[in-house]
Amino acid sequence: xxxxxxxxxxxxxxxxxxxxxxxxxxxxxxxxxxxxxxxxxxxxxxxxxxxxxxxxxxxxxxxxxxxxxxxxxxxxxxxxxxxxxxxxxxxxxxxxxxxxxxxxxxxxxxxxxxxxxxxxxxxxxxxxxxxxxxxxxxxxxxxxxxxxxxxxxxxxxxxxxxxxxxxxxxxxxxxxxxxxxxxxxxxxxxxxxxxxxxxxxxxxxxxxxxxxxxxxxxxxxxx
Numbered sequence: 001x002x003x004x005x006x007x008x009x010x011x012x013x014x015x016x017x018x019x020x021x022x023x024x025x026x027x028x029x030x031x032x033x034x035x036x037x038x039x040x041x042x043x044x045x046x047x048x049x050x051x052x053x054x055x056x057x058x059x060x061x062x063x064x065x066x067x068x069x070x071x072x073x074x075x076x077x078x079x080x081x082x083x084x085x086x087x088x089x090x091x092x093x094x095x096x097x098x099x100x101x102x103x104x105x106x107x108x109x110x111x112x113x114x115x116x117x118x119x120x121x122x123x124x125x126x127x128x129x130x131x132x133x134x135x136x137x138x139x140x141x142x143x144x145x146x147x148x149x150x151x152x153x154x155x156x157x158x159x160x161x162x163x164x165x166x167x168x169x170x171x172x173x174x175x176x177x178x179x180x181x182x183x184x185x186x187x188x189x190x191x192x193x194x195x196x197x198x199x200x201x202x203x204x205x206x207x208x209x210x211x212x213x214x215x216x217x218x219x220x221x222x223x
Contacts, residue, residue: 064102071098125151
């Protein structure tokens with residue numbers, strides 16, 4: 001049966017709507033929020049002493065999710081390079097590649113450690129206490145916590161921490177997890193480098209004690 005112009009015009013909105021729906025579905029399937037690999041990467045973990053919640057990917061900008069990228073550096077494979085300006089931490093790999101993690105950094109450049117350090121300690125579900133500088137800057141917030149908090153689900157360091165030392169002295173800077181995943185990609189901390197909990201657990205298992213860490217200036221990036 002021939003399709004009249006009138007029938008075509010009556011049917012065309014449905015035809016066009018069908019095309020649009022298919023296209024939107026295809027695009028949505030490519031976003032991290034709907035990508036099965038990202039959903040699995042950031043799913044909840046129930047094999048730990050304390051539960052690790054799934055990350056709500058709608059609250060984290062896609063560029064700050066873990067991925068392998070091209071990365072040119074003179075640092076040797078196995079080195080961690082933190083770029084506060086770009087809000088990334090890179091685990092240097094072979095052949096000009098790196099595993100990139102989104103991070104949150106100090107809310108002021110003066111709070112951020114710069115230069116080279118070594119991971120001299122690793123801890124699972126670490127305890128936390130504010131440094132004297134933190135208490136001095138914000139006594140109302142940190143004074144009541146001066147005796148510290150035990151490791152656990154509500155601890156601000158999250159499930160893992162990597163402790164940075166220089167010349168065998170603790171710098172009081174750490175790479176650690178967070179109870180505020182929506183802050184990844186921002187300048188919000190008191191100077192430590194925070195990662196999504198699933199990301200710090202991934203980085204923790206990849207690097208041994210003795211790993212070199214290079215923290216770039218917070219006002220410039222080489223990536």
